[in-house]
Amino acid sequence: MNPSRSVQAAVICVVMGAALCTEIIGIHALFGAFLAGAIMPETSGFRHKLSVRVENFSSVLLLPLFFVFTGLRTQVGLLNDAQGWLTCLLIIAVATAGKLGGSAIPARLTGMSWRESLQLGALMNTRGLMELIALNLGYDLGILTPRIFTMLVIMALVTTMLTGPLLTLFGRKQSVLVPSPSAV
Secondary structure (H helix, E strand, O other), X not given: OOOOHHHHHHHHHHHHHHHHHHHHOOOOHHHHHHHHHHOOOOHHHHHXXXXXXXXHHHHHXXXXXXXXXXXXXXXXXXXXXXXXXXXXXXXXXXXHXXXXXXXXXXXXXXXXXXXXXXXXXXXXXXXXXXXXXXXXHHHHOOOOOHHHHHHHHHHHXXXXXXXXXXXXXXXXXXXXXXXXXXXX
């Protein structure tokens, strides 16, 4: 049986209350909401049923609002010189190599083929949403300057967009030259 609307409303209130409490004590609201979600009971698949019901609301309304919020905070105009863009490109290269190598090398050491290992590494580039959450937290806490925040948001977008082309590149089988029967 799916959670009723009143149960859903109660759960949303608990999540918002936990977020408010952690914000008041000086910890980001995200952590309170996470903890409230973590303590939801698993009895009779309650947590799963609830997440399915809340997923539509969050993916249709909240996720686009989060992307808009992040986009409005990103000031690409701060990268107004060659040094800024070169630094941004360096950050993208290091992030891509780190994600790709940090996944592909251990995967290879555990027995996967190089092709499969590189594909796994390419899939690690899809973690842009988690990066954006962490970047917004860092920006809110004053850890990141607006210029660095912008560079890192661009990095998150570019590495996420690189996933498809990298998977295609690493998914190609090496063509083996086989002589045709007429040549034999």
